[in-house]
Amino acid sequence: MGTGGTIAGLGDAQGGGVGYQAGQLGVAQLLQPIADQAVPQGWSLELEQVAQLDSKDMDVTVWLQLAKACQRWLLQPEVAGVVITHGTDTLEETAWFLQCVLQPAKPVVLTCAMRPATALSADGPANLRDALACTAQGRAGVWAVAAGEVHSAQQVHKAHPYRVHAFTSGEAGPAGWVEEGRVRWVGGSEATLPCAAAWTEWPVADAWPWVEIVTSTAGARPAAVDALVAAGVQGLVVACTGNGSVHQALQQALQRAQDRGVRVWRSTRCEHGRIVLAQGEEDPLVSPLSPLKARISLMLELLQQAHQA
Structure with missing residues (x-):
């Protein structure tokens, strides 16, 4: 599922990492260059564009749209998990929101990029490939995947405004690492501490x-x-x-x-x-x-x- 962000951003012809416009490419366009190599054998993908925005402008309305879309897919027995492309600025907040309201029994994996799709050093394709690999592992909960690392929804936070390796879980450390298409999990990694009961009803944004x-x-x-x-x-x-x-x-x-x-x-x-x-x-x-x-x-x-x- 696509929501926009830098991973879907377009910049100038010089291939720089700043001065771009976020949320310009659809999720289908993001997948096209890597689909043959990134999709695990025997798996198929269904695509949905939930939103198209710079994540600095994320709000409750989009959160609710995203949660409802996740819930709809996760309830289908043949669906193994969900991957979400997202901007980096508020990824940690969206991850925690989804963990709290969904508490999914399947993986929900958010990924992102610190460079736009037009950058010479675009990190989006590798991050999206790793997110698909993490989802295929089947570990329940909401996760964030970037720069070869897997972070839990509770611990992940953005720690640098520019570097590609921008996310950390602080002293807890990553929950795992994606290596050649496989996740090496830290022993006993859990998605998060327990939350209140998952939501089944969704109040309108103005009621929050x-x-x-x-x-x-x-x-x-x-x-x-x-x-x-x-x-x-x-x-x-x-x-x-x-x-x-x-x-x-x-x-x-x-x-x-x-x-x-x-x-x-x-x-x-x-x-x-x-x-x-x-x-x-x-x-x-x-x-x-x-x-x-x-x-x-x-x-x-x-x-x-x-x-x-």
Whole structure:
């Protein structure tokens, strides 16, 4: 399934890696140059263009279209898995969203490119080939494949704005590597920690709760939190400094937000690791996820609570 992104981008005739327009080629065009070599023997492909956009503009509407399309294909017994071409900018968010709402018993593999299709060093064809190989392995869950590495939906994040090797799973490391058309999995790799129950009903995009990320920084000002609460925000994820600390100027504003019914979660803005609580301490408002993925999980939790009310 195609959604656009740099992998489907076109640039100038010089073959450069920047200054291109994303989301110009359809998924059928992406597959055409590699189909003979990339499709595992005995397998066939069905193609669907779900969207055609630069992933910086990804939104809930497209997420819902993509989730519904995945669900429709995955329910068919003869379908072994789904490959999705996606932009790099929000791939980690889409991967986590799909893992949470689908919790698939078959592989759903997202892939991408850091160079447009017209670049001299285009990485899209190899990434798409590797994604097909990963799907053929049949390991359940949502995965991201790029630069020869397989990453879980929970751990993957974009760590570099330009290099081809742009994705990482931080201290967890890759879940596997694609080598000559085969995946070498790290022992015991799982797609993700458990989520809430998979979704069977899909509310329209306008019904989704509004959740924002607030970053605790030097010189942080509480007015930002107050403005969001006044505008009707329903949830906040605080990207905390270090091991979950929050600037004192934000603390009272966050408490005011909670007093007005806004859900507030904490995550760390550090690239590696998660907030570690003292022995015996429990805090349900501390998320082990990155701020970006914690925001998605909080949106889904608020949505589920509203549905059950």
